[in-house]
Every structure is written in C-alpha cells, then in structure tokens.
Amino acid sequence: MEPSGQERRQELAQFLRTRRARLQPEQAGLSSGGRRRTPGLRRAEVALLAGVSADWYTWLEQARNIQVSAQVLDSLAAALQLNGDERKHLYLLALQQLPAEQPPASVGIGSVLTQFLELQGTSPAYVMDPKLNVVGWNKAAALIYGDYASMSERERNSLWRTFTSPYVRRMLQHHWESHARHRLATFRSHYANDPGDSWWMSIIAELNTASPEFRAWWPQHDVLSGPEGKKINHHPIAGRLVFDQLSFVVTDAPHLTMTINVPDRDTDTASRVEKLLSGSLQPEERLQPGER
Structure with missing residues (x-):
C-alpha cells in the first residue's frame, strides 16, 4: 500500500532531523558556540547553510504541506552533507522522484572494472559515461570497433564516431541508420539532465555541421535508453560477426554504463573473435560465403 502524503512528510521530517543531529557545527564550518542541549546542528544553522529561511525549514521538519523544489533539495543535501544514496532518499520522500544524475567532473574506471572488462574475452565490452564517451574497453572491443587508445577524446565519443566515422558505417552497413538513431535517442535522454x-x-x-543525418534527426526529439539487442558487424578481417548486446549500470559507479556484446551462439562469431585476438585468423577465413 502506497504511503499517504502525510506519512511521506512525516518520514521526511524524521529523516532531516536525524541527518541534522549527526552533523557537528565544526564539520559544517560553524562555531559550536559553547555547550548545546542537543547534538548536531540547530534548525536555524541548517537553514543558513542551505540558503532558506529558518521558518521554512522548521515547517519542513514539522511535516507541513509546503512546496519543495529540486534546487532547494540540492541545497539541503549539500548543507547536511548527504551522500548519493541519502540524496536519492531525500528526493523520493519530498518529490516522489529520483534526482538528476550528477556525474563526477573526472570520469574514469578503476582496476577492478578494468580487469572485469578483460575477463570478457571474446565478448567485446566497453564502458561509457553519461555523455557517451567510451572511458574503458577490452582488447576485443579495440580490435573490432577501433583502437580507442589512439583516438582523441572527441573520437572516443560514441555519438560523434557513429555520425562521422566511415569505418563505423562500413562495419554496420545497412544497419547503420537504426544504430545511429538509437545512439542519438540515448544521447538525447542523457542531455536532458544538463541542457x-x-x-x-x-x-x-x-x-550539426559534420553530419546531415544528425542535422535532420536531432529536431525530432527521439528519446530512448537500453541496449540495442542483436548487433551485426562486418569486420574488415574477421568478416560477419553477430552479437547479442547486454548493457547495465555499474553498481558502485552509477554514472557509468557497461555494454557487453556476447557472440551469437548460432554463428561462429566466438571462434572468429578468438582467432582475431590471437592473430591467427587466416585470409581464407576472413570472409564467410556470400561476403567474397
């Protein structure tokens, strides 16, 4: 049974009181002002730090039915030094929605995620940030999709590369348009977080300058998220490769999305990728019947 508005406001009020009580004045850059009757910050101090009136904040802790904006919630989250999970909880209680993602200024991947990528073996795998920049990849991805290490930062952007790279068009052939539209719609959905x-x-x-297709499709405002499903690539050495695509958010880095392209079991894609990785793919194996 979904809680009523009053129940949510009561829960919000209690949550704010507990977060306020755990924070000492010195942690917030304030003077303690001598002995205090109760632990933590005073309501007036939270209001000062958040840039709201003391009366308004008091009403919030009293579970009154008042309007709360995302901007004010972010100010309260900063004032109370909430972590990411606590900020989400604050939004759900106050607005019944999650906050817009706030990716860190510097995006990268750690050693564990790097190791996990390489463990995918014959499954080309990569990690993208919210701007669709490829920030991590395994050897299979580099051999099939391109040498990311030698690319510029702009070239490692998946949307940019989709619309400007002749190699990507040759790889996807008649599947290029559906891929490009999907990438564009995903980009649009992320763009909404920071227009x-x-x-x-x-x-x-x-x-808009570089691609007539982008120029034509961007005004259509298509929005989409999630994996593309089956992917068919036409690699210049390995020939036709068929993958099933799986994408998921990295749990301990929710601003990152990992995509794993799993070789289709009904084709010889896995063996072709394995030979590509080992450098043992013979010329006569490079193209399948019908591709010569």
Missing part, C-alpha cells in the same frame, strides 16, 4: 551545458552545446553544434 544548455557548454560541452553538450559544443558537440551538438559540431555534429
């Missing part, structure tokens, strides 16, 4: 930001505006402007 107007200079990075997003820059790549949109550049793609």
Whole structure:
C-alpha cells in the first residue's frame, strides 16, 4: 500500500532531523558556540547553510504541506552533507522522484572494472559515461570497433564516431541508420539532465555541421535508453560477426554504463573473435560465403 502524503512528510521530517543531529557545527564550518542541549546542528544553522529561511525549514521538519523544489533539495543535501544514496532518499520522500544524475567532473574506471572488462574475452565490452564517451574497453572491443587508445577524446565519443566515422558505417552497413538513431535517442535522454551545458552545446553544434543525418534527426526529439539487442558487424578481417548486446549500470559507479556484446551462439562469431585476438585468423577465413 502506497504511503499517504502525510506519512511521506512525516518520514521526511524524521529523516532531516536525524541527518541534522549527526552533523557537528565544526564539520559544517560553524562555531559550536559553547555547550548545546542537543547534538548536531540547530534548525536555524541548517537553514543558513542551505540558503532558506529558518521558518521554512522548521515547517519542513514539522511535516507541513509546503512546496519543495529540486534546487532547494540540492541545497539541503549539500548543507547536511548527504551522500548519493541519502540524496536519492531525500528526493523520493519530498518529490516522489529520483534526482538528476550528477556525474563526477573526472570520469574514469578503476582496476577492478578494468580487469572485469578483460575477463570478457571474446565478448567485446566497453564502458561509457553519461555523455557517451567510451572511458574503458577490452582488447576485443579495440580490435573490432577501433583502437580507442589512439583516438582523441572527441573520437572516443560514441555519438560523434557513429555520425562521422566511415569505418563505423562500413562495419554496420545497412544497419547503420537504426544504430545511429538509437545512439542519438540515448544521447538525447542523457542531455536532458544538463541542457544548455557548454560541452553538450559544443558537440551538438559540431555534429550539426559534420553530419546531415544528425542535422535532420536531432529536431525530432527521439528519446530512448537500453541496449540495442542483436548487433551485426562486418569486420574488415574477421568478416560477419553477430552479437547479442547486454548493457547495465555499474553498481558502485552509477554514472557509468557497461555494454557487453556476447557472440551469437548460432554463428561462429566466438571462434572468429578468438582467432582475431590471437592473430591467427587466416585470409581464407576472413570472409564467410556470400561476403567474397
């Protein structure tokens, strides 16, 4: 049974009181002002740190039915030094929705995730940030999709590469348009978290100039998320490769998405990728019947 509005407000009020009680004035850059009757910050101090009136914050802790904006919730989250999970909980209690993602300024992957990528073996795998920049990959992905290590930062952006790389078009052949539209719709859904930001505006402007397809499709406002399903690639050495695509959010780094392309079991894709990895693919094996 879904809680009523009053029950949610009571839960929010209790949550705020517990977060306030655990934070000492010195941790918030305030003077303790001598002995205090109760632990933690005073309501007026939280209000000061969050840039709201003391009365308004008091009403919030009293579970009154008042309007709360995302901007104010972010200010409260900062004032109370909430972690990511606590910030989400605050939003769900106050607005019944999750906050927009706030990816870190510097995005990368750790050693465990790097090792996990390499363990995928014949499954080309890569990690993307919210801007669709490829920030991690395994050897199979580099051999099939391109040498990411030698690319510029812009070239490692999946949307940019989809619309500007002749290699990607040759690899996808008549599947290119569906792939490009899917990438664009995914990019649009991420763009909604930070519209107007200079990075997003820059790549949109550049793609408008570089790609007639992007210029035609961007105004359509298609929005989509999730994997593409079956992928068919036409590799210049390995020939036709068929994959089933799996994507998921990295649990301890929710701003990152991992995509694993699993070789289709009804084809010889896995053996072709294995030979590609070992460098033992023979010329006569490079193309399948019908591709010569």
